[in-house]
Amino acid sequence: MFERYAAQVDEWRDVQSGVDFINSRRQGEAEARALLDAAYGPGGSGVMSAEDFRALCMAVNRECIEGSVPKRITCTRFGAGLASLLRLAPRMGELGPWLSGLWALPVAGSVDAVLGEAFRLHEARRVAGVGVLALSLLLYLKSGADMGTDNETDDADFFLPCTPALWRGLTFLKGQAVREGSGPRTQADYRRFLLDAHALRERFCLLPLEVDFALARAEALRVAGR
Numbered sequence: 001m002f003e004r005y006a007a008q009v010d011e012w013r014d015v016q017s018g019v020d021f022i023n024s025r026r027q028g029e030a031e032a033r034a035l036l037d038a039a040y041g042p043g044g045s046g047v048m049s050a051e052d053f054r055a056l057c058m059a060v061n062r063e064c065i066e067g068s069v070p071k072r073i074t075c076t077r078f079g080a081g082l083a084s085l086l087r088l089a090p091r092m093g094e095l096g097p098w099l100s101g102l103w104a105l106p107v108a109g110s111v112d113a114v115l116g117e118a119f120r121l122h123e124a125r126r127v128a129g130v131g132v133l134a135l136s137l138l139l140y141l142k143s144g145a146d147m148g149t150d151n152e153t154d155d156a157d158f159f160l161p162c163t164p165a166l167w168r169g170l171t172f173l174k175g176q177a178v179r180e181g182s183g184p185r186t187q188a189d190y191r192r193f194l195l196d197a198h199a200l201r202e203r204f205c206l207l208p209l210e211v212d213f214a215l216a217r218a219e220a221l222r223v224a225g226r
Helices: 003-016 019-040 050-060 080-086 089-103 111-124 132-146 164-173 187-204 208-223
Strands: none
Touching: 003 164, 003 187, 003 208, 019 050, 019 089, 019 132, 019 208, 050 080, 050 089, 080 132, 089 111, 089 132, 111 132, 111 187, 164 187, 164 208, 187 208
């Protein structure tokens, strides 16, 4: 279902995703996980400061795009999503129970069971302004930490970051009509996104950390009318 834009996806992977691209994202994710573990992992402090939350957001947004001139590390991975995350930092008193509950959630086992519990916690401890990016990002970081495989390319095998823009980019790559402003709103929507995003991974041999890059590029291609 991705054949219409296969050449573009191949180019994004082969030209713009290289060693520095992969390492910058992987290191940023590791730093974000370390901050979450220090606060909410076993033996953690039980709290996260606004400063540490900002550091987490900046770390997970780090990237280094190959083929750019000059090539440099930037804080651009999730685009406008970074601003939405940073706006939550002053509200750590509200956000803490949501973060701690999700970070304590085991992600091994049935994907549907994990998603059911994650969305239950999300609804029970919902904080205004916390949307699908924050929820899916926590699940992505958690699954990458918990799967414990020696094959790093399988990290976060089931849970991937999702935003409305990434949702539209995936719809575009599937060759389907895209409704402006559309995005995932329910557990079923996110489950569908995961199934299709992993089909994209398999078709183009993408690492988990490359998927949102390809989908962001696809959404930009769609918006440009190409």
